[in-house]
Amino acid sequence: MLKKGGPYELLSDVIESDLCIGCGACIDLCPYFKSYRGKTAMLFPCTSSEGKCFAYCPKIEVDLDELSLHYFEAPYNADPLGYYRSIHISKAGREMGGASFQAGGTVSAIMYYALKKGYLDGAVLTDSEGLLPLPCFVTQPEDVLRCSTSKYAAAPTLSALNRAIRDGYGRIGVVATPCQAQAMALMRVKGIEEKEDPNPVHLVVGLFCTWSLDFRALEDFMKERITTESIEKIDIPPPPAEIMKVYLTNGAKLEIPLDEIRELVPESCSYCYDMTAEFSDISVGVLEGRPDMNTLIIRTERGQRLIEEAIDEGYLIVDEIPEDALAHLTWAAGRKKKRALTKARDGGMINTIDEDKRSIVRLRTEILEKILVASQGCE
């Protein structure tokens, strides 16, 4: 039975329990929650017993069947990759020629195309200032390219969505991490009351994510090694690289073992069971062994239509995904799901019944069991 709550419960169950990932879903819904340099703060106590902040938070009282039924008209299944129509590999097409991308440039191409063609009135993206990610809202296709690099620190991107909705925008596209995509699914299911347009988000492009980094911890870590103003770009190449590459403005390059970087991962990420952003229209990630390409998962009819048109007009190039890449992706996603739900189950944070104990997630016992006992064969 899904439990309700308000800002007080959000504070105690999520923020003060080290579960807040700083996705921004609760930021700028009201004057009380703000994000600053990666941390979520409650400025003043709000006395409401129920609130949108709690309802939209992807880290508390999420009923996966409820979301899945709404999005895919089917209950949550145990597939490591979630529901999808097809999987491919992709990269930006000739119409995007000249622009520089992190990997294949698929996300930038999709968003650029959607804005240019008028399928969206605006896009919520993540820009950055040095290491600090900055939520931004753009209406011009050119502005998409400004935000084209990957951000490795957790960003309160959804705060820009909340502001855009409040400013009256509709037909918004969002590039989201799995937790942010889940928050938007919660918004859609639980409703944005008293608004003329009950569904202002018209497109969710989800990003694959294994873990994120705490911004303040990352900044302190980098400051011990370099002056952070000199960072040009950061890249974590696909496996089996196991390093983080830091490109400096003076041309130098730093390589940091991922084991050191993993120390900066927020506790919250260890409870995350979604690697491929299952609640999106389209999900995009890197492709193992091919730094110039992306993995592309098409989940909804809307997503499929957009991709097909983008291909037709030369904004996107799509190809068949190699068997072993798909197998490895499935394995990695399954491992993350199993690890997270095991930890949550052992911590008594799933399907709780007690009056005053809330769950981070609710799902049918048989599905949970299936995930927990799934064999994780070797690579």
Next chain:
Amino acid sequence: MSYVIDGQAGSSHLLMGNEAIVRGALEGGISVATGYPGTPSSEIIELLAGVAKERNLYVEWSVNEKVGLEVAAAASFAGLRSMCVMKQNGVNVASDFLLHLASSGTRGGMVLVSCDDPGALSSVNEGESRLFAKMVEIPLLEPGDFQEVKDLTKWAFELSEEIRNIVMIRSVTRMSHASGNVEYGSLPDGKAHANFDFHGPLLDQEKGPVISMLVSAAESQHGPQQEKLRKAAGIFETCPFNTYKGPERPELLIVTSSACNLYSREAIKALNLDKKVGILKLATTWSLPRNMVKGHLALTDKIMIVEEVLPTLEENIKVLAAEMASEIGIKTFYGKRSGHLPSIGEMNPDLVIGALSSIIGQKRPSIPVAFAERARRIIDEVVPKRAMTFCPGCPHRASYWSIHNAIEMDNRKGFVCGDIGCYTLGMLPCGFSTLKTVHSMGSGSGIAGGFGKLKQFGMDQPVVAVCGDSTFFHAAMPALANAVHQKSSFTLVILDNSGTAMTGFQAHPGIAANAMGEEMPALDIAAICRAMGARVEKVDPFDLEGTRRALNEIMEYGEGVTVLMMQQACALSPQRKGRKNYDMEIDEELCLGEKCGCNRICTRIFGCPGIVWNKEKGVSTIDELICVGCGVCADICPQGAIKRREAE
């Protein structure tokens, strides 16, 4: 012409105690008066400043009580009659110099007036100033009714010249701010002439240099100092201000002083005890006139001491009683040490009535039960519970909004060390409970400088201090110099509202005027801070976002001392009072009220009295009579429902 000088000798006037002090000082031929604003004393210097031109006075709001006492002392050394005025904790500030002045002695009559605040009605302490007189060994006078306030003040100058030392007068809130009938004496003519004579021998207090003591020669100055006090005590033996009223052989003797004299008289009347209880009202409470006191202690075995806060008079009387025991017998004392009267809070007639009735066994007049019940019900149910708050349009509300939010967003358990002024209210919900330490003038900066040195012990919480523009000059400057020199790390927020606001908007060195309204050079606070080596930034606290961002950036930087000046004039200042910048209105269609997304942030949290919650409609409205049109609330509404329009 001011009423304090307009009045024939013999005419009767209804005067506040502070007004009576002013009249008494004028009749006493004062030339120089200094002080630092402090409730309940501030009216004295204000009134004297108002008649300074007509009466050829020099009147100064000094930067603090220590300097004020030094300025007044100079006048005395030059042969003029002078007075220094302060509240009780001002004596603590002046006490280092007072200790040394009492030793060096004075020339022209000099009086220190301390107006105490028992019950801390407008203080954050309930300190005792009387003990300073005993500690530095000078005479202490406490007027017990309003005529006496004037007469005693006038006489204090004569006494001071008689013994060649400073005399302390102690008043309390209920003497300074209450009123009674006062008959005027005459004002002196004649011009005072200042000349400082110092050519005599080193230890000649009249003609030589004025020094408190020769090193390693205590007896040379201390002896004469104690002799002066003994001389005063001798004069007190026949002083007409010490009075006895009551039966020849009272069953109980009340020994009292100051406003407690009036409470005791009321208590005796209420209990009909005028045939059984006598009142020895002492106006000369240090050093006690031994024989006079002995004569009255001998009248009965039961002695009750009624005084404010600490049992100071009680203990002094008991010392005498113990010494005289073989002559007058063993006495039974009632007072604070016996538990009959409290040592905390203000004295009042009810407390004296309660104590008297239990000691003497007289039933106290009772309140009819029905009345008491009705009164209790009205208080509980009808009288609204009012919290203290800032004025509408106060810059401190806006400043604390930004400071509080910057600290929450910074998210490292930062805190603010508070100081004294209107902004002390920052420790309450009206200031979003932002202050986490509050002590005395300037102590916020001192303490913050201390916290800012604890990094080596693992302290990583950002440290902020707040301080007003007057407080800055009074006491914060040395703390700032220390912090910069010691390489401490903290942010000093100077809340510059262009005046000493809490006490009635008096001038200070940062203002281009003095107590007497003359144009004076204004010292530049930012330049002083920069000269000390601090980084200085300025913001307008009414720019909420700009202020919050500036403080967040400073806290992030986190090294050394940064001064952030928040400059915006007080809502009651001459430049803003009565002037509306904006007309404010709330669009009820846009107002979310209690709903998710707002939950009444304007009335429930921001709390400006100009915004009122309409329970029936479930929206906020502007109270046009109270709103002063500062426009700040328009920026806190998440819906943009609060509209501001430039006023004509």
